[in-house]
Amino acid sequence: MSVEAKPAQVHGRPAAARAPQLPAALRRLLLGLALPGGLAIAWELAVRAGLSDGRLMPPPSRIWQEFEELARNGDLLRHVIATLERMAAGFAFGTVAGTILGALAGYSSLTRRLIDPTLQGLRAVPSIAWIPLFILWLGIFETSKVALIAVGVFFPVYLGVMAAILSVDRKIVEVGRAFRLTGFAMVRRILLPAVLPAYVVALRAGLGLGWMFVIAAEFMGASEGLGYLLIDGQQLGKPAEIVAALLAFAVLGKLTDALLAAAAAPFLRWEDVYGAQHGGA
Amino acid sequence: MLALHNVGKTYPNGVRALDGVTLEVAPGEIVAIVGGSGCGKSTLLRAVSGLDRPTTGSVMLDGAVITRPHEKIGIVFQEPRLLPWLTVARNVGFGLEDRPKPERNSRVRAQLDRVGLTEKATVWPRELSGGQAQRVAIARAFVTRPEVLLLDEPFSALDAFTRADLQDHLLDVWADTEPTLVIVTHDVDEAIVLADRVIVMRARPGRLYEEIVTDLARPRDRQSAAFDFAKRRVLAALDRSLDRKAIDDGETRTEAGAAMWW
Numbered sequence: 255m256s257v258e259a260k261p262a263q264v265h266g267r268p269a270a271a272r273a274p275q276l277p278a279a280l281r282r283l284l285l286g287l288a289l290p291g292g293l294a295i296a297w298e299l300a301v302r303a304g305l306s307d308g309r310l311m312p313p314p315s316r317i318w319q320e321f322e323e324l325a326r327n328g329d330l331l332r333h334v335i336a337t338l339e340r341m342a343a344g345f346a347f348g349t350v351a352g353t354i355l356g357a358l359a360g361y362s363s364l365t366r367r368l369i370d371p372t373l374q375g376l377r378a379v380p381s382i383a384w385i386p387l388f389i390l391w392l393g394i395f396e397t398s399k400v401a402l403i404a405v406g407v408f409f410p411v412y413l414g415v416m417a418a419i420l421s422v423d424r425k426i427v428e429v430g431r432a433f434r435l436t437g438f439a440m441v442r443r444i445l446l447p448a449v450l451p452a453y454v455v456a457l458r459a460g461l462g463l464g465w466m467f468v469i470a471a472e473f474m475g476a477s478e479g480l481g482y483l484l485i486d487g488q489q490l491g492k493p494a495e496i497v498a499a500l501l502a503f504a505v506l507g508k509l510t511d512a513l514l515a516a517a518a519a520p521f522l523r524w525e526d527v528y529g530a531q532h533g534g535a
Numbered sequence: 536m537l538a539l540h541n542v543g544k545t546y547p548n549g550v551r552a553l554d555g556v557t558l559e560v561a562p563g564e565i566v567a568i569v570g571g572s573g574c575g576k577s578t579l580l581r582a583v584s585g586l587d588r589p590t591t592g593s594v595m596l597d598g599a600v601i602t603r604p605h606e607k608i609g610i611v612f613q614e615p616r617l618l619p620w621l622t623v624a625r626n627v628g629f630g631l632e633d634r635p636k637p638e639r640n641s642r643v644r645a646q647l648d649r650v651g652l653t654e655k656a657t658v659w660p661r662e663l664s665g666g667q668a669q670r671v672a673i674a675r676a677f678v679t680r681p682e683v684l685l686l687d688e689p690f691s692a693l694d695a696f697t698r699a700d701l702q703d704h705l706l707d708v709w710a711d712t713e714p715t716l717v718i719v720t721h722d723v724d725e726a727i728v729l730a731d732r733v734i735v736m737r738a739r740p741g742r743l744y745e746e747i748v749t750d751l752a753r754p755r756d757r758q759s760a761a762f763d764f765a766k767r768r769v770l771a772a773l774d775r776s777l778d779r780k781a782i783d784d785g786e787t788r789t790e791a792g793a794a795m796w797w
Contacts, residue, residue: 426618428586429612431604432586432610523659524621524659524661525619
């Protein structure tokens, strides 16, 4: 690329000004943990004091025991890996298809008129309603599950990419034209960087829906995976196992989302937005 | 030589934005185009830039017909239109992508130096003031060494002090390679500070109405009597173009006679 340049740091305050306090990141973390942590401690104390037997809603200590048990015998890892594999495959397929079709629909109005009405029609079908058809077509094993997750990921990515391209500032595109950019060069040097922030949002929305659909997929007869663990806990009457699986979902969902956001952050440092001044999420 | 022959533009809705514009601009000449709003001055500039195509007539640069953006024609818009995802230096170097890196870097550095923003090379556009951003836009246009540079009300969004400052910057950078400048403006002072020739346009349909050769020595003193006189001639022509009875018409004419007499 052209001139090598590291953008100057502007938001950093001098270290001396915040030395006596806790680091801002730690303070924010503690603040975020106050509510769930407080509720957990309160429930633990309530069960210990005999106010509830904790049968339907086990206290944190019992959930932790269940967690340890699952982790020790290797079940937790097995289920997590099964879920993550499905999720990764479905997310990859959904993202690739959504990105390509969204980009085509955004870039060419002919393509948009051709495919968008059909896709919007399909989008109106709640994705879980596809399950019976997918099982008939693709069998009850991995393929139908991955397909369902891919469908869930596809729509937010497709819509996000198309809308992002359609809303690129005409004036910026004109700068590209004035410098005689056409076709691929226009896409690479103007459109792609311009849609990147919206694209990251679309991917995160797709990821969120992907996690939703991975459970739906695992409810339809899986022998492993966190969704299977939920069903197993329900059928055997083990609420601690259900909550442990829920917690694993929460951790995985948050972790993958944070990874995605962190991977995108270096490419979005240029953004001049409200969130940048307030430290974002 | 930039030559417009009988250029006309009719929009799909039937509005005739330009009609029969014929104009020749010599290499190195600075022409300012002024006129009331909606007189087609921006349409004219866009036709010259190749961003829009005229419906009739043609725009030629050194004998070649301009139908799309041309490497010898640069443009500076009313807004800086910097690419927010590139640092200032890479914005300036945007049009030099095909050059070898050392040449690109040295030209970008030199151009940034010319507009006095060397220390801003590594910052994002969001950290610039309005005047700084427009200076970067000017640097971006000049760095490719165009033969013709078009400026579409480039300083109209800036305050008066910054505007005067940027006019000086523009003339300063122009003196390096002396490209042809065509500047659209609604600021008569600006037209006279910058231009060798001021062209007044008239609306509906947009066409060239009157031409005033400023004939002032550079650098121009905004306070001088000669400056003031040129300004009054342009203002009187503007009034006539808007079919308003010019109040000081007689006075202008007397002074015009006096000027010739001098």
